[in-house]
Amino acid sequence: MNENANERKLQEQCIEMAAILGLDEPVPERTLRTALADPNYAHNLLVVRNETEYLTYLLDHPPPVAEKEGSDIPAATLVKRAARSLLKWAGTGFSTVSNETYERRINACNVCPNLRVPSSNQNALYSIAGAMNNKSVCGKCGCVVKVKARRGTDTCPDLHPFKTDLNRWEEQYLTE
Numbered sequence: 197m198n199e200n201a202n203e204r205k206l207q208e209q210c211i212e213m214a215a216i217l218g219l220d221e222p223v224p225e226r227t228l229r230t231a232l233a234d235p236n237y238a239h240n241l242l243v244v245r246n247e248t249e250y251l252t253y254l255l256d257h258p259p260p261v262a263e264k265e266g267s268d269i270p271a272a273t274l275v276k277r278a279a280r281s282l283l284k285w286a287g288t289g290f291s292t293v294s295n296e297t298y299e300r301r302i303n304a305c306n307v308c309p310n311l312r313v314p315s316s317n318q319n320a321l322y323s324i325a326g327a328m329n330n331k332s333v334c335g336k337c338g339c340v341v342k343v344k345a346r347r348g349t350d351t352c353p354d355l356h357p358f359k360t361d362l363n364r365w366e367e368q369y370l371t372e
């Protein structure tokens with residue numbers, strides 16, 4: 197594949213990634229490269245794709261280490277990885293919950309005694325505007341509850357105060 201074809205493919209992947217994230221404009225090439233080099237970053241983008249504030253923050257602040265790794269990847273390799281990675285994303289698209297479930301979960305978090313103000317030296321995600329000085333982090337697991345409650349694979353780690361075998365999200369309580 198020549199350089200122009202690779203460039204076109206890369207642009208197509210930027211458009212495809214934007215579509216997955218619900219964006220009208222292609223994502224910057226830098227974002228695509230970073231997401232491909234850092235699965236955690238890719239996963240976080242997917243999880244917060246319906247949360248404009250978080251998504252904008254993550255798009256504007258790709259992890260610097262991953263970006264450095266990604267910048268050395270040849271375009272042809274990147275395109276192959278992109279295809280694989282995008283397929284994987286499509287497969288995990290079901291890992292986010294419905295708005296109804298999200299509302300039930302986040303309402304429980306908002307009145308939970310475990311909710312904490314994040315400490316300043318924790319995950320960069322905490323530095324999202326408005327998250328730093330508010331009670332926004334689960335004291336049981338350290339997750340930003342707005343993001344955690346959206347993940348289909350996540351569970352509340354605390355027992356419901358009076359409903360047997362349920363957690364505070366009123367879902368089955370699972371021990372590790």
Ligand code: SF4
Pocket residue numbers: 304305306308309310311333334335336337341351352353354364365
């Ligand atoms: S996830 Fe559960 S324990 Fe953590 S803040 Fe939310 S309701 Fe509380």
